[in-house]
Amino acid sequence: MNSIETLIKNKWRYISFVAGFFLFVAPFALFTRAVYLIVGNTAEPTLHSVCYRMPIDWIFGGRFYSIFGSSWFMAAFVFGVIISSIFLGAAFCGWLCPVGGVSEAISRAVPIPNKFRLRIRDTKLTVSLRYGFLVGFIIVAALVGYKLASDQLGSICCRYCSSAVLQNLASALFGNLSAIEYWQSGAIMSLLFWLVIGGLFMSGGRGWCLFFCPLGAISGLAHKAGAKLGFYRVEHRPEACTGCKRCQDLCPMWAIKQDHNVERTLCVNCKECVSACKAYKLLRGRKIADN
Amino acid sequence: MRIIERAKAWWAFALAASAVPTSYLIAMPCGGACFGCPMGGSCFLAYPILVALALGAKGLRFSRRLVKKIKP
Numbered sequence: 001m002n003s004i005e006t007l008i009k010n011k012w013r014y015i016s017f018v019a020g021f022f023l024f025v026a027p028f029a030l031f032t033r034a035v036y037l038i039v040g041n042t043a044e045p046t047l048h049s050v051c052y053r054m055p056i057d058w059i060f061g062g063r064f065y066s067i068f069g070s071s072w073f074m075a076a077f078v079f080g081v082i083i084s085s086i087f088l089g090a091a092f093c094g095w096l097c098p099v100g101g102v103s104e105a106i107s108r109a110v111p112i113p114n115k116f117r118l119r120i121r122d123t124k125l126t127v128s129l130r131y132g133f134l135v136g137f138i139i140v141a142a143l144v145g146y147k148l149a150s151d152q153l154g155s156i157c158c159r160y161c162s163s164a165v166l167q168n169l170a171s172a173l174f175g176n177l178s179a180i181e182y183w184q185s186g187a188i189m190s191l192l193f194w195l196v197i198g199g200l201f202m203s204g205g206r207g208w209c210l211f212f213c214p215l216g217a218i219s220g221l222a223h224k225a226g227a228k229l230g231f232y233r234v235e236h237r238p239e240a241c242t243g244c245k246r247c248q249d250l251c252p253m254w255a256i257k258q259d260h261n262v263e264r265t266l267c268v269n270c271k272e273c274v275s276a277c278k279a280y281k282l283l284r285g286r287k288i289a290d291n
Numbered sequence: 292m293r294i295i296e297r298a299k300a301w302w303a304f305a306l307a308a309s310a311v312p313t314s315y316l317i318a319m320p321c322g323g324a325c326f327g328c329p330m331g332g333s334c335f336l337a338y339p340i341l342v343a344l345a346l347g348a349k350g351l352r353f354s355r356r357l358v359k360k361i362k363p
């Protein structure tokens with residue numbers, strides 16, 4: 001299946017990513033703007049208003065007062081995404097996240113053959129790396145939060161942040177060049193890993209999401225728990241499988257194992273495999289009991 | 292075989308878990324302003340070089356396979 005066919009078959013997902021951009025990224029940030037309007041917050045909404053990392057950093061750093069303070073909306077958003085992953089799979093990552101959407105779009109738009117792109121075939125290894133990085137993030141959050149490291153170190157969140165890179169690129173694109181001083185080494189390295197290495201040179205274009213997004217990693221765990229409880233999940237049906245392994249190349253999250261089963265901590269319920277192959281089926285609610 | 296696979300997974304986990312604090316501490320002196328640290332901005336080059344090496348290794352494997360196929 002070529003990329004145009006993939007694009008047409010999954011058009012709702014790509015439309016949803018475009019909507020995600022307008023909903024969360026300034027100067028639009030329509031979702032955040034609407035919430036701010038309702039609660040009477042006069043701040044200018046940006047992608048930072050729904051930072052994917054800070055609430056996680058606060059929890060592991062023991063700064064609970066931040067969660068219940070003025071940044072309650074940011075915390076509510078992040079916990080909302082995690083809780084929704086129990087019931088709907090990591091649908092925010094797979095359908096709405098502008099950061100993942102942009103890197104995936106770039107990877108699909110630039111026709112570099114897959115043989116020149118990096119990919120780990122062993123899902124166990126990918127999972128180990130993903131959760132290793134999450135634990136590393138938690139260690140730094142705890143060190144900094146509990147002041148075992150000096151205050152000058154600052155938070156781990158903003159030093160390497162693809163959301164901030166996207167927001168600053170979008171601001172520049174829409175005429176706000178005032179953030180030029182943002183482009184320091186951490187920002188350029190994040191840009192490099194998010195779009196060039198993780199986007200262009202990793203198969204599926206989701207390198208950043210796979211390894212460096214703590215919200216994605218925790219949502220993956222929530223999805224795994226939800227699937228065990230019988231909520232939304234993608235299932236492989238061996239009886240309909242021809243063993244062609246095309247699904248493994250299509251899956252942007254490298255979630256399909258060598259035996260074709262789905263690794264739930266990686267799957268973002270994007271349904272690329274479901275739309276491409278009869279052997280994958282989306283199961284939810286009562287249908288799971290029928291299975 | 293299973294033990295080797297497990298060891299590989301744990302090794303990758305430990306490596307990733309330690310890489311984050313290490314890279315955070317290495318980048319500490321520059322505080323986000325490049326060339327300010329003792330490494331003189333070499334971290335800038337480290338990531339692209341690592342990826343280039345990985346891609347190079349992949350390319351090498353690919354060309355070896357190609358040569359094998361072409362050989363009579």
Ligand code: SF4
Nearest residue numbers: 251267268270271273
């Ligand atoms: S397993 Fe299927 S639904 Fe899950 S991330 Fe991969 S392609 Fe998407």
